[in-house]
Amino acid sequence: FGIDNTDFTVLAGLVVAVLLYLKRNSIKELLMSDDGDITAVSSGNRDIAQVVTENNKNYLVLYASQTGTAEDYAKKFSKELVAKFNLNVMCADVENYDFESLNDVPVIVSIFISTYGEGDFPDGAVHFEDFICNAEEGALSNLRYNMFGLGNSTYEFFNGAAKKAEKHLSAAGANRLGKLGEADDGAGTTDEDYMAWKDSILDLLKDELHLDEQEAKFTSQFEYSVLDDINDSVSLGEPSLHYLPSHELNRNADGIQLGPFDLSQPFIAPIVKSRELFSSNDRNCIHSEFDLSGSNIKYSTGDHLAIWPSNPLEKVEQFLSVFDLKPETVFDLKPLDPTVKVPFPTPTTVGAAIKHYLEITGPVSRQLFSSLIQFAPNSDTKEKLTLLSKDKDQFAVEITSKYFNIADALHYVSGGVKWNTVSMQFLVESIPQMTPRYYSISSSSLSEKQTVHVTSIVENFPNPELPDAAPVVGVTTNLLRNIQLAQNNVNIAETNLPVHYDLNGPRNLFANHKLPVHVRRSNFRLPSNPSTPVIMIGPGTGVAPFRGFIRERVTFLDLQKKGGNNISLGKHLLFYGSRNTDDFLYQEEWPEYAKKLDGSFEMVVAHSRLPNTKKVYVQDKLKDYEDQVFEMINNGAFIYVCGDAKGMAKGVSTALVGILSRGKSISTDDATELIKMLKTSGRYQEDVW
Ligand code: FAD
Structure with a gap:
């Protein structure tokens, strides 16, 4: 400042x-300031209209995401367009394209935008924001679009980025179809806001594009193949391909790992010290010190540390059991078209994907229920799933209020019958990817140059509706607590921890109390x-x-x-x-x-x-x-x-x-x-x- x-x-x-x-x-x-870092990468053709045309796409979904929520909803929306209307959809991060040709995009465009900070666009949307905010009157008169904003009404500038985009697109003559959707995370209604917006937009699109609706049928974007065995190129949950034995990390002459370490490639940092700041009957707070030496990462006082967790062993086992999956199966995914990206390092094993790459513990969306109907293992389950996916109130009573995760919910709906009918591709494409959690750094870069402290409250509470069920736990904070106990030589068997983890990580990469991290700059x-x-x-x-x-x-x-x-x-x-x-x-x-x-x-x-x-x-x-x-x-x-x-x-x-x-x-x-x-x-x- x-x-x-x-x-x-x-x-x-x-x-x-x-x-x-x-x-x-x-x-x-x-x-008002419009600042932000330019972090766009250039890979292949960045001309949006050309890419859409050359790949014969008949629908475009764009997203500008900061923590992955907008991306998640954009992908859900794209999948539904494919499953219901058999459209050839391109779903793309605005960071990866140039928009000078936006007016020549020959298809309808859905735009998903998250708001961050003081009504700001996500970091990766700098070019996109620049382009639309400077578009002249009438410059986008051919563009037909709709928009869904992801925001939080407890913040001053609720859905500020989506509203700003909307204002400029409209000034440039673009034609909006339907209402501007506004998700409110502050009210905890993001999912229901999305469902309401999506239903109205799909009805509109049906008329506009004369679409015939078919019974939703999942079509994978990947060719899935099973491989015979594990070799050095198979990921066992490494955070990026660079950590595979077949991929020597770049190091300079002093042995310093060459970054940059960011959202696409975290640094594996040792936790050199951790301690419990307080522990009462039901609450714990952990102080953890991460050593960034040898990474070239610089932080400033006030920045955030992103910590990449893995899922607790109990939750991984439960998930494998409900879907009747074999953790040792090695599989590969190849995109069926060049606009699609494999979401995590592959080939990998089923167990590694579930432990390290998918968010399997959070709340379940009604949307996911509706897309699972096609996989119901029997007719009774199909009926129950259909009912719950259509009835918002019943879904809230039977699923959300019980803090069910996807495995709990499906076990409940089918009465314990296995869901071995669900393909791995569906799980990979429908369950959100694991995202890092952010922590406000509690050290000072002036006094601790290479060490970053974080202070985390452990998320762990009894399930209010089901007192005999397992407590509701947060993934990262319980992992930090497990590490703190192990590091201080507490015998974990003698504690009543609600969940346990594989602390050694893939190929022992996290052994001796290490975790993948990166620093996110803040203001x-x-x-x-x-x-x-x-x-x-x-x-x-x-x-x-x-x-x-x-x-x-x-x-x-x-x-x-x-x-x-x-x-x-x-x-x-x-x-x-x-x-x-x-x-x-x-x-x-x-x-x-x-x-x-x-x-x-x-x-x-x-x-x-x-x-x-x-x-x-x-x-x-x-x-x-x-x-x-x-x-x-x-x-x-x-x-x-x-x-x-x-x-x-x-x-x-x-x-x-x-x-x-x-x-x-x-x-x-x-x-x-x-x-x-x-x-x-x-x-x-x-x-x-
Ligand atoms: P998650 O796994 O993300 O779970 C989140 C919550 O959902 C938990 O309460 C969990 O119990 C609950 N839950 C789990 N399963 C379900 C289910 N099926 N249904 C419903 N609920 C469920 N936190 C700090 O402690 N200290 C900080 O300094 C700090 N700084 C932050 C700075 C920023 C910029 C941001 C964005 C967040 C910060 N946070 C901080 C919050 C932190 O990022 C995490 O959100 C928090 O620690 C919980 O992470 P988790 O992985 O343990 O829980």
């Missing part, structure tokens, strides 16, 4: 004054001027990046003192919240930091579940410190919020609106606008999930 304390104080004062006279929208647009950055005041609000694991921030300031001050410089830091005020005193994260560290920061660091703690005490949240504490908070904001403070996006981030924003409105004697609407302005200019940053 280019704007710093002093500049900003002047600027903020000016803007507040102008705000009263000018239209707010124009100010917002002035302050969450301390102001460059150390005298700028800073307000941090981070309850629970939301405190993670603030531990990094404070460690950064401690090291900075130390270096300055050693260099003979007498720097005075601005006030750093941290609002932290925990349930009680047992789950107070890094409790022993904060007083040390306060001592080293010579009084410029202060921590305010809220407890929400102290026995016999009123519940207090960080929002309440903000109000208790109203005068100080207001004065700091007036003096150019940067505000940072991290943690729960649903309740906390909104509550904090509301509390700050109140503080500004009272402090400046302005209306709530004007204070809300001021907060928005702080957000768009980078002086109010959120890292919420």
Whole structure:
């Protein structure tokens, strides 16, 4: 962020004054930035119209995805078009094509766009965004399209990217068919929002393209073959082909692995240290330290670490059993057309695909039920599956509310009859791919250059509807807990862990506590001027990046003192919240930091579940410190919020609106606008999930 304390104080004062006279929208647009990295790769022909035409495609589905959700829905939609209408569909990531010829695409286009950050497009959509935002009036008058946005209403700019794309496409004369679809992850309705949008679009397309609907029949995009045995080219779950014995990783003369390490190729990092920060009856929190030496990966304080998990052994076995699959079967997939990509390293084994490459534990979608009807092992099961796939409410009662994963759900529907009728291609193409989980880095790149700390709360709770069933568990956090116990020589057999893992990984690649990771850059950055005041609000694991921030300031001050410089830091005020005193994260560290920061660091703690005490949240504490908070904001403070996006981030924003409105004697609407302005200019940053 280019704007710093002093500049900003002047600027903020000016803007507040102008705000009263000018239209707010124009100010917002002035302050809005369209940044992002250009990460597109060029492989083969990138001309979208040419590729569609040359491959005789009669429908195009595009997606712009940040974490894989938009991609997942785009693929589901494409498959349904193929299965129901026998269309020859091309489904493509916008990152891989150029769009100058978009107006010449001779088919209808469905666009799936996720919103990320402050209403931003996903990183890979930079070219696409650029193209449509600069398209001239009438330049896309031949284009016929529909659009589905994936967003979260707890964020300020709900479905901001899809809405922006829609606005520019419409201005360029493109013709939209049907409504703009808007999925809301905040309300937990993404799947149902998709189903409603999809049904209306399919009806429209039927008329528009005069399509005959057939009984949905799965057609694979791959040629599937079974191989005889495992050799060095067969993946056993390696995160990318580079890790296969047949593929020497590039290393320089010093033995440094050559990246770049990113979403397509993570680095296998040793966890050098891990410890339990607290453990109560039902909750655990794990601190893990990853060593990035030898990777050339650089991180900045405030970035995210992506961790690539594998599935728990119990869940893998359950899945294999329900589908009656043999884990040792070696198979290969070859795309049947050049626009399709194999989703993970192949050839591989059935067991490796299920353990490492597919998300088998999450909630099940009604859409998946509907596409499984064709595979029902008997007529009773087919009837039940058909009923549940059509009845949203019954599906919610019988499947979703019981926290069933795909194997639980199918076992329940068929009464235990095996689903050996389902092909491996269907599973590979219909179950989402395993995606890495992101963690706010809790170390500082100034004090720990090569080591990245993460602070994770272990997801593990009893199934509320089925108290005798296995608990509902998160994949990555339980893996981190298993590693923490193994690393600290706890006898796992003597613990009552809900799930266990193959900690050694494929060909022992993860042995001695290693996991695949990559660093994702974020915008969450301390102001460059150390005298700028800073307000941090981070309850629970939301405190993670603030531990990094404070460690950064401690090291900075130390270096300055050693260099003979007498720097005075601005006030750093941290609002932290925990349930009680047992789950107070890094409790022993904060007083040390306060001592080293010579009084410029202060921590305010809220407890929400102290026995016999009123519940207090960080929002309440903000109000208790109203005068100080207001004065700091007036003096150019940067505000940072991290943690729960649903309740906390909104509550904090509301509390700050109140503080500004009272402090400046302005209306709530004007204070809300001021907060928005702080957000768009980078002086109010959120890292919420
Ligand atoms: P998952 O396997 O992803 O499961 C997610 C949830 O679904 C769990 O609660 C699980 O119990 C539940 N579940 C499992 N099966 C089902 C089912 N069949 N039906 C319904 N529910 C089910 N987390 C932190 O702890 N610390 C951080 O610093 C942190 N920083 C983050 C930063 C960013 C930018 C983002 C996006 C997220 C961050 N998170 C952080 C959250 C983190 O990424 C993970 O989402 C979280 O740790 C859970 O991951 P998991 O793999 O353990 O659970």
